[in-house]
Amino acid sequence: MLLPTRHKALPDLCSVQPSSRTAGRVVLAALATVSLTLLQPARPALAVHMPKVPELPASALEPFTQSDKQVWDAVVMLPDGRALLEAPIWVGNTGPQLSVRSADGSFTPYPDAAWNAEDGDASKRIVSIAGMTLLADGTLWVLDSGVPNHKAAAVAPAKLIQIDTRQNTVVRVVPIEASALHKDSVLSGVAVHENTAYVADSGVAGVLVIDLPSASAHRFLDRHPAISATRPIVTPDGPVTTANGNLLAIDSSMIAVSPDGKWIVVQPPGGYLSRVETTIFTDPDVTPAAMEESVTQWYKTPSLGGMTIGPDGTLYWSDISTGSILSYTIGRIPRRLITDPRLKWPATPGLDTTGHLYVPAAQLNHTAAFQNGKPSVEWPVTVYKLTLPTTPPPT
Template sequence: MNWLSRLSCLCLPLGVLSLSVPAHAVPMPEKPEATAADLNPFVESSSQIWDAVVALPDNRLVLEAPRWLGNIAPQISISTAGGRPTPYPNADWNAAEGDPQTRFVAVTGMTRAGDGTLWIVDSGVPDREQKPEAPAKLVGIDPSTNKVTKVIPISADALRQGSIVSGIAVHEQTAYVADSGVAGVIVIDLKSGVAQRFLDHVEGLTAKRPIMAAAGVVKARDGRPLAIDASLIAISPDGKWLYVMPYCGPLFRVATTLFNDPNSTNTALQESATLWYRTHALGGLTVGPDGTLYWSDVTTGSIDSYTPGRIPHHLITDPRLKWPGGLSLSGNTLFVPASQLDQAARFQNGQATVQWPVTVYTFHVPDDATSDVLRK
């Protein structure tokens, strides 16, 4: 079953999902805690749609420009504040042709692990409506040397027909990769390369409504509402909890112990995803060192946070945040691309309506945004 064949059931509004939110989940406050002065441009592009970024500790920013949005090379680039992005780790890895094992075919996600390694997900699927061009793989890069240190093919038995690997979260030597084409999570041992598939078609990972942007429902090329399964994924600092969701939301939480317990039954795994927060459609999800979740809301053009104690903070809503994408935290600063993803040509009858430049903003996180005290 591919990502376009599940659209007949996508007319459920946000409030009528069959799963209920626990009583202690607090609604998102209406009043933002920050102002427009806390949101500032970092780097701009007049030719690429950046849908995600990763901040490095040396003030460089890794930028993702996937082929499925119609971007030209490079798919991965790097820049400093106000600088000119350059291909990363080099031009060869961003070449349009060549051995698919030594270049990016279709980048769909990235993250920085605790040991500093930058992990890139390459789905091998440059057009979500077409067959793969190459096998899926993970690419590890050492930012201190700007060298590729490891390439891990994702074994075919961990995939399904129509699979499109997407977001990635890493804890120590384990990678968790979301399958946005056929709902599921692939758990990969980064030392051995062994991959196992879990949560196949689990309800919490399957899109049940259209992706709603500020301008309305996002539609596929054929005019039907767009649905994308498990896409956003993050892991708690202690590695105990995996947060995962379809693009449209809501957000679910899964205990990672279930993936390592040989006594876990299929029923336990199928029932393991707990509704954690009833979000809108999100463009990005990340977690801070204290366990606070940060996300970018494409429906409202907002950045929000959610503490380990389940207290939501509405950080900012700003008209410049047009489809805020995959964000990254460095210290008390969030880096967030205003990607305008829904204005790409594939969603606009073949003619892009992006208002250039696409801008990555820095956002100063308010000091109390990680507080578990509810603000009125």
Template sequence: MPFLLSPSLLSRMAIAGVAAATLAIALPTTPALALHMPKVAELSGSALTPAIQSDKQVWDAVVPLPDGRFVLQAPIWVGNTGPQLSIRATDGTFAPYPDTAWNATEGEPSQRIVSAAGLTLMADGTLWVLDSGVPNHKAAPIAPPKLVQIDTHQNKVVRTLTLEQKALHPESIVSGVAVHADTAYVADSGIGGILVIDLKTGSTRRFLDRHPSLVATRPITTPQGPVHSTNGNLLAIDASMIAVSPDGKWIVVQPPGGYLSRVETSIFTDPDVTAAALEESVTQWFKTPALGGMTIGPDGTLYWSDISTGSILSYTTGRVPRRLITDNRLKWPATPGLDTSGHLYVPAAQLDHTAAFTGGQSSIVWPVTVYKLDLPTTPPPT
């Protein structure tokens, strides 16, 4: 799930860190404590190979389709021009996705992608695209946020759903979407919160507004050090990454400058839940490093892009962490995508070198590359 600059938050990160809450987790069955992340990577550099490259677009999310095509997100807010969504065909050619009209930079906002902010693919071939409506994160929105439903078999938009304004703040910038059955979960990176959208009715409800677990509390750090905004303050982004378990029972969510939290989804539909119960429903799930994105596999395993060390990490449902690979080619690894053959595709997005982070003067080292990682087929080391 891609990162979103929130100007209202930049002044809040004047401190370099905040003490984190004590970790005390209980699973619904057998209690288990999280293990420490290994310091040594399991895989060598040969497991990571270039797959897709561009000399003009910065991709921050990739979705492999079962037929061998790839959907790539090039968000406008970091300085990209051209299509925000592209499809890479099996012959290596690129085209705007689902078509040129939906990637237009002008025209009726309800009929185009204004500011792509997240992608998620369903088993039936539905691609949900989150549009924040905020192409410049230092300016006001130009359109309400919406979800765009694309049929990847027919390659066309079949529906759009505008998020209800009552669930948003003036400073809201939605980022990251997860969908299970008829419910979408969207993170708000402008003012920390979770939006729960009924895809049948369009009803949008806001939960965990400004909850401490969803608010930036520590610096976003790369191997070169903490990331600053153009005004010199440490960069602050609230919850921008979100995923839902394959059975729909849990969501996991975090700010890039924060830790991973888990929430049972039933609490969002419980008519008797109290405000106190909602506040206490959030469980700290792992003390992650600064992340550039995450995705979840069909077995519930989480895959994280660690921007602080240029690593790909994983975390099983049994709370076993693995450092899969660390490689200096992974410069700000962003939202990865899984294929059906045991490969993880990771964009090395270099976001801290884009115009949004450098005062308008990009220092990207081209080409921007999506790498293919051959995932291990063996259990984690003991």
């Protein structure tokens, strides 16, 4: 009977005679090599270098909407053409922290004015928006860090807000357990798959895994070096510094989960992209050493202002070091889609269902939070619409 190649019949070592010891040792060594090879898990394809030349011309990038009052740092596109825009208070914004732009170009607080009130019951308003993500069923999850000033302590408990974008109503609020946080925690970035939320901590590096039905939260990868601020955040003007001249340090602030929920990617703005299989978070037998080693460096990204993930698992990155939009397939193929001087600190992009990516040119390094209270933003702040390529990456 013919056997498959990976299950070839092996020689009977018991039949090796003493006079054939040398040959036997050779066979044993060969068998050991074969056995180790078969036992090793398949390695993912190696990443290749990011192309230096962008694929798309400047004409592929066009203004979508603008503001002369607010700095938007994230956009989510709804299937009906409306756009949700995030204007975080911590960078110096006033007014609604979450707005919806209708197809006619008008803006209103979202889901309503009460949830965007500047004061009142903290459990019934957005205190400090820190990320949002849209699910296929129209559910929007909004992260509220409760930290409107990143240089000060939290003023309200952190929470997740579930919004039905079809009815434009808040469905429920999931409080985030304080036991999963540190005193200096500043939650920033949320990804959701089914009943599990993954939240990044940019104040003290870590990932929170939250069971949404029970609101049970557990902290993992606490202060892990791969998701900590170990490299400077670089723009075309050079490294970003604080008011006293020190290099700005922000830990893990960007996070995404694969469409099948099998892995997450997370990184700090100035760090590299790390990937973690989600089964590690629910394995009761995992050791601290195994947890520490579960993080795989997935790509040596430049400084990023945001990222999002498409339904096919492709990652889209906003490169603040060159003013570029990059993409990265699940097969680890990088693409430089466009580089444009208009993309000043491009932030968290959003996809629509017709092949476009919407990117806010947030100029975060010119906001009050980065300029010691003296903003130098060049108004208006613009969200750009990028027509994505429909052809495979160039070879």
